[in-house]
Amino acid sequence: MGRNWIYLSIVVAAATAVGYGKLGSVVDASVPTLPPQAVVVNLPSTNVIGANGIFRDASYTTFFNPTNSSPPFFQVLDPAFLTILGPHAFVRGVVANPEFAFAHEAPIWDPETDEVFFASNDGGPLGRSDLNNNNIVSKIHLYDVAKAFTSSGSNVSSVNVTVTTLDLSDEIQMTNGGTGPLHGNLILITSGRGPRPPSIALVNPRSPNNVTLLLDNFYGRQFNSLNDIKVHPTSGKLFFTDAPYGFLNVFRPANLMQNQVYRFDPATGHVRVVADGFSRPNGLAFTGDGKTAFVTDTGIQGGFLGVNQTLPASIYQFDVDPKSQAFTNRRVFAFVDNGVPDGIQVDSKGNVYSGCGDGVHVWNSEGTLVGKIYLGTTSANLVFASNGRLVIMAETAIYLAQLAVEGLDLASFA
């Protein structure tokens, strides 16, 4: 990357001199234009801190922000990120409620209505949910977001659109993940609460938001606390993770099975394990061809046990066996520099996005960390919503990043 990188540094110097607005006119057309919120980090200049320098000890509370830029911004760590961003990228807050972690996980974009559904934090800080209180599923309309952006003109500060809460049946307890829509229905995966079992359910995205349960046991045994789910792009089978967070966040009994990754075939009723050997398996995703799988391991995040930074904060990559669909050839894809990699998505070019302690980290298909959508706060998950829109859950806020890439069309997997 040496030559490109030097060139990029020159471009940035020029941008500083003339102002970002004029950058397009002074730069060779073959070099991607820096969008206004992009901040380039010259990585080699950060490689040596020195004996008297300040190192980061606590991955959760101190972040890598060598330019001291104010979030939200795009932290460019490799020129490849500029192709993902495109010249018109921006990232803006769309709704916030500092008192309530209403936007934790389970983001699902419904192409029929242009709405995004999501679940509040289950059992964690500001989640307003625990052993005695269920969490909630809500939605925003991206038309409202576009309208609010338009009426604020060129001002890229946050807007605050309306959030609508769904009135779901009691069968849905502690929603933690979601995907689809599958044949028009949301797929929710729940952690369960107290003795109520974790489950996978189809939910009508439209009123009355009726529910059909698909699975709530493994040959009669309860799962620990189901976490996240994806539809396999070419076979339509459901793959999901089971994690210990119901117990670790004090709303489920002690775990009775290994934390692992399962495959479920709703047509035949078969459930099987496709990968084990994790600390705390969490998010999962496939490449568009269905041949490669990613599973995040949030091992360092231990709920009431606290943070143990010597455990995994890692993304593992696998081949999907063409016959059994077991996850084979496990290798580490990434270890993140802060927080944990939680929810994970892949775009149509094979770039990988995961919500981490300081925002969304972006890797190319080779596993190079090309940049971050830096929020200065935790994102647990995100979802593409067509036309380059990436909707980012950030617990007490939702952000929208406008990029120049398309996510996989999750609603087409069936």
Ligand SMILES: *[C@@H]1O[C@H](CO)[C@@H](O)[C@H](O)[C@H]1NC(C)=O
């Ligand atoms: C956004 O609106 C909601 C609902 O009216 C309100 O509770 C919240 O405080 C607002 N957020 C901000 C940042 O003003």
Ligand SMILES: *[C@@H]1O[C@H](CO)[C@@H](O)[C@H](O)[C@H]1NC(C)=O
């Ligand atoms: C942008 O909007 C925010 C919130 O409405 C306001 O505080 C700020 O002054 C505006 N900035 C500009 C440059 O107009």
Ligand SMILES: *[C@@H]1O[C@H](CO)[C@@H](O)[C@H](O)[C@H]1NC(C)=O
């Ligand atoms: C919701 O109810 C309608 C009408 O009974 C039914 O056709 C549909 O399959 C139901 N959807 C779910 C997800 O249960």
Ligand SMILES: *[C@@H]1O[C@H](CO)[C@@H](O)[C@H](O)[C@H]1NC(C)=O
């Ligand atoms: C952190 O995890 C490691 C590896 O499992 C373990 O050996 C160590 O005891 C843990 N530390 C604490 C403080 O729990």
